[in-house]
Amino acid sequence: MGDISLGISCPSCGGALKADEGAKSVSCNYCNALIWLEGDEGVHTIMFANMVDRTKALNLTHEWFRRGLKARDLKKAGVITEIFPLYLPFWRLNARAAGWVCGYRERQKYDSQGRPAGVEREYMERMVFRDFDWTYLACDPGDIGVKRLRNLYGQVIPANVNEVPTFEVTTSKTDALNMGIQNVHQMAVQSANVQHITFQKIHVIPRQFMLVYYPVWIVRYKYQERVYFATIDGVLGKVVAGRAPGDPLYQSLIMTGGSVGGGLAAAAGVYLALTGISEELGILAIVGGVVLLIASYLFFRHGSEVVEGDIEAKYKGFSIKKAGEISSAVGGLRI
Numbered sequence: 001m002g003d004i005s006l007g008i009s010c011p012s013c014g015g016a017l018k019a020d021e022g023a024k025s026v027s028c029n030y031c032n033a034l035i036w037l038e039g040d041e042g043v044h045t046i047m048f049a050n051m052v053d054r055t056k057a058l059n060l061t062h063e064w065f066r067r068g069l070k071a072r073d074l075k076k077a078g079v080i081t082e083i084f085p086l087y088l089p090f091w092r093l094n095a096r097a098a099g100w101v102c103g104y105r106e107r108q109k110y111d112s113q114g115r116p117a118g119v120e121r122e123y124m125e126r127m128v129f130r131d132f133d134w135t136y137l138a139c140d141p142g143d144i145g146v147k148r149l150r151n152l153y154g155q156v157i158p159a160n161v162n163e164v165p166t167f168e169v170t171t172s173k174t175d176a177l178n179m180g181i182q183n184v185h186q187m188a189v190q191s192a193n194v195q196h197i198t199f200q201k202i203h204v205i206p207r208q209f210m211l212v213y214y215p216v217w218i219v220r221y222k223y224q225e226r227v228y229f230a231t232i233d234g235v236l237g238k239v240v241a242g243r244a245p246g247d248p249l250y251q252s253l254i255m256t257g258g259s260v261g262g263g264l265a266a267a268a269g270v271y272l273a274l275t276g277i278s279e280e281l282g283i284l285a286i287v288g289g290v291v292l293l294i295a296s297y298l299f300f301r302h303g304s305e306v307v308e309g310d311i312e313a314k315y316k317g318f319s320i321k322k323a324g325e326i327s328s329a330v331g332g333l334r335i
Helices: 054-066 173-191 248-275 279-302
Strands: 003-009 016-020 025-027 034-036 044-048 079-110 116-137 196-223 226-233 238-245 305-308
Touching: 054 079, 054 196, 054 226, 054 238, 079 173, 116 173, 116 196, 173 196, 196 238, 248 279
Parallel strands: 044 196
Antiparallel strands: 003 016, 025 034, 079 116, 079 196, 196 226, 226 238, 238 305
16 A cells, blocks of 8 residues: 555654554654644544643642742742643644735824824735744633634654543534634734735635643642632643732832822923824823823723633633632543
């Protein structure tokens, strides 16, 4: 039986793969990585090795406790109650987008004295011809702050899905592929960087579609009777998502600094506008001062929790939701 092209590339180096018809594994001719070809309904499945052990996961969590605007005593007062590894399934689509995006962008014109003199249109015609990678979580593990892959490379191991803790795939191959094509189309249009689009014609050509099982560590801990979490990337060896308590001192300092800075900026703007030095700069300074005041107030009002990762937009930045209310969804694990 001769070699046939699989139409996929090596997840480690990107080289084209060839294998005998019906083969379950293939060795990359470029980097010698061993790729297992498995999966339901013809979906190629790969799995990355977990490079983080329990000790390293604990150390990474304690290092993360010290970073950012978290509570200063978190490293000392935070008590880890649960820590375990698992594999998350992700859909991955590599596709080539080719086509054109036409439109225009608007620019403010000014006269010789720096005063606004109308809006100028610059017409644009951009060609798009490049590859895009789209990934998305293929299960529902609860709120762990990870929805997309941040890393596409790692040591590939046999995809023994039935022998590792993981979640059942809850989206079909067809739905995932359609979703990926739509997202690649959007990314291609956005990459053209056309402000106002009047015409677009983009073709998306799937090149590689697979299911990737990616290792993470889930850490749950308590701080002042509240439960929080952190998610560690098992390949890169770093915390990629989590919730942590904020620090009242940082809240107060930011509120004070924001109030002073916003007040001074607004006052300077009023002075520039009233004295006729520069009405435009004065308006910008007033707006900037008001924005700074509002931002510092929001942080003081809702900055009792720090969030990182792919957290829902309504909680992102100034979340006050208790992490203890998050469902761990451990019952959905397949071991």
